[in-house]
Amino acid sequence: MTYRLLAGAVAGAALTATVLLAAPAAQAAPAATPPVNCGNVYIGTAGNQQFLHAACSPVTAHSWSLVVQCSNNLTYSAGPYTTFEDVSVYCPAGTTVTNGWYTYS
Numbered sequence: 001m002t003y004r005l006l007a008g009a010v011a012g013a014a015l016t017a018t019v020l021l022a023a024p025a026a027q028a029a030p031a032a033t034p035p036v037n038c039g040n041v042y043i044g045t046a047g048n049q050q051f052l053h054a055a056c057s058p059v060t061a062h063s064w065s066l067v068v069q070c071s072n073n074l075t076y077s078a079g080p081y082t083t084f085e086d087v088s089v090y091c092p093a094g095t096t097v098t099n100g101w102y103t104y105s
Contacts, residue, residue, distance in 0.1 A: 039056075
């Protein structure tokens with residue numbers, strides 16, 4: 001199974017906007033327990049490399065992995081993990097992060 005962390009966002013401001021555009025709580029359906037709890041999700045830069053960062057821990061999932069799609073149309077991942085981890089997945093030098101998600105089982 002997969003869960004998208006980014007909706008085509010390429011900057012921290014876009015991540016915030018995604019959260020702010022969520023339906024008001026009074027109109028939202030009851031939230032199910034997420035299989036993986038992630039926080040501190042952002043796109044960063046180190047030298048000429050972009051990376052996707054997330055701090056995640058399994059809630060109902062057995063294991064999880066962090067996946068990033070880069071502007072070279074390839075995906076890169078880290079994991080699987082079975083406990084809390086603070087993870088960054090890097091795109092190759094000269095490419096950018098175009099999407100990100102976690103997978104779980």
